[in-house]
Amino acid sequence: MKYYPTELEKWVERLYINMAVHSANDIDEYIICNHLNIHFFKRPLPSFCYETSRFKSITVDIRLSPKKQREVFFHELAHLLRHAGWQLKGMPPAFRQLQEWDAKRFVEYAALPYHMIKSIDFTQHNLIPSMVNTFKVxxxxxxxxxxxxxxxSEVYCY
Structure with a gap:
């Protein structure tokens, strides 16, 4: 199987390498936020991100399961790192949909980075449970x- 990472996957990989995030154990929301100068909160309220001038924050709903909290964190991080504008006010629906599509892909790539999963044996019997346990998603x-x-992927048959 031959796989070519997307530009977004490569971007996430460079971001992680610059933060010394090399393994699944290194993926930590607090450390990522610290490197990126983002304040991180867990509160019993709907998740959101906020940015004004030099202040950036992510608030994740603590009522969600820990695995879902991690995924929501990456969704909000995508908005801070990759998007512009306030979705709730005056943004054309097509642009909002594009940002949501991008955030969804970012979650996949940031939570399960290719540079970390490419060494996994994709034929193993308990692949999904193993990845769930390793990456906490x-x-x-x-x-x-x-x-x-x-x-x-390109699959080569000989």
Missing amino acids: TPELCERRLTRIYEK
Whole structure:
């Protein structure tokens, strides 16, 4: 199987390498926020990100499961790092949809970075549970990520 990472996957890899995030154990929301000068909060309220001038913050709903909290964190991080404008006010629907599509891809790539998963044996029996445990994300996210990898891969038959 031959896979070519997308530009967004390469961008996430460079971001992580610059922060010394080399393994699944290194993926930590607080450390990532510290490197990026983003304030990180967990509160019992709907998740959101906020940016004004030099202040950036991510608030994640603590009522969600820990795995879902991680995924929501990456979604909000995508908005801070990659998007402009306030979605709730005056943004054309097509532009908002594009940002949401991009954030969804970013979650997959940041939570399950290719430079960390490329060494995994994709034929192992308990692949999804193993990835869920290693990367601390939901089985649904692992399945989506693997499906995209398989769809984009070139399979060589000899």
